[in-house]
Amino acid sequence: MSKVAIIGGTGLTRLEGLEIEGEEMVTTPFGEPSSPLVRGRLEGREVLFLARHGNPHRIPPHRVNYRANLWALYQADVRAIFAAAAVGGISEFMGPAMVCVPDQIIDYTYGRSHTYYEEGLDHVTHVDFTEPYDATLRGVLGAAAAAAGVEAHDGGCYGATQGPRLESAAEVRKLRRDGCDMVGMTGMPEAALARELGIRYACCAVSANWGAGLSEGEITMEEIERCLEAGMAKVRRILRGAIVRV
Numbered sequence: 196m197s198k199v200a201i202i203g204g205t206g207l208t209r210l211e212g213l214e215i216e217g218e219e220m221v222t223t224p225f226g227e228p229s230s231p232l233v234r235g236r237l238e239g240r241e242v243l244f245l246a247r248h249g250n251p252h253r254i255p256p257h258r259v260n261y262r263a264n265l266w267a268l269y270q271a272d273v274r275a276i277f278a279a280a281a282v283g284g285i286s287e288f289m290g291p292a293m294v295c296v297p298d299q300i301i302d303y304t305y306g307r308s309h310t311y312y313e314e315g316l317d318h319v320t321h322v323d324f325t326e327p328y329d330a331t332l333r334g335v336l337g338a339a340a341a342a343a344g345v346e347a348h349d350g351g352c353y354g355a356t357q358g359p360r361l362e363s364a365a366e367v368r369k370l371r372r373d374g375c376d377m378v379g380m381t382g383m384p385e386a387a388l389a390r391e392l393g394i395r396y397a398c399c400a401v402s403a404n405w406g407a408g409l410s411e412g413e414i415t416m417e418e419i420e421r422c423l424e425a426g427m428a429k430v431r432r433i434l435r436g437a438i439v440r441v
């Protein structure tokens with residue numbers, strides 16, 4: 196039977212409440228994933244958990260082996276993924292610790308291995324990416340948030356930047372003009388690789404800070420960590436409800 200996975204990001208290296216049944220380090224034709232696949236039960240439902248940045252958190256966004264991560268989950272029969280992601284807020288509804296289930300993405304990353312369609316092809320494939328996030332899984336996240344009494348904005352555009360540095364104020368102004376509601380460093384190529392593998396994928400984004408230039412002074416790691424703690428507590432509640440609904 197196909198399985199469901201959660202990819203945890205910054206602030207969600209472990210999934211509290213997950214009853215761990217096993218842990219497996221796997222290899223893929225694309226190298227090793229960021230962390231072992233943790234097999235367990237959340238609210239009684241089988242789920243796999245992968246820490247995107249490793250556990251402990253040590254792999255920066257531009258060095259994550261996204262192809263290995265997604266392939267490892269695919270090999271394990273995962274056909275639906277909920278991804279948690281820390282972002283900087285750009286639009287009004289994405290203030291610190293606020294949650295959003297984005298429905299669009301713009302890719303500003305570069306130099307990342309971003310496709311499985313690279314070598315030894317017998318034909319060229321262009322996957323459809325009109326709707327980058329799976330509508331059913333997005334609905335599940337929305338319903339789970341409502342049931343848990345957690346405010347989660349339905350829809351928004353995620354701007355995926357290269358990192359690991361944060362943006363300049365002018366870059367955030369440009370992202371806003373482009374229509375981005377939030378900015379993060381890991382949304383791509385993760386979403387596109389999931390699509391190439393035919394894995395349904397949706398994201399639960401948490402604002403760790405206002406994007407550069409949208410609040411007074413510098414953005415500090417302390418501020419990011421503090422807001423993420425509050426935001427990821429909401430995400431955990433949403434994910435528990437999502438797992439039983441999917």
Ligand code: HPA
Pocket residue numbers: 281282283284356361362378379380403404405406407419
């Ligand atoms: N920019 C990009 N990625 C982020 C940010 C940000 O401001 N905050 C958390 N992840």
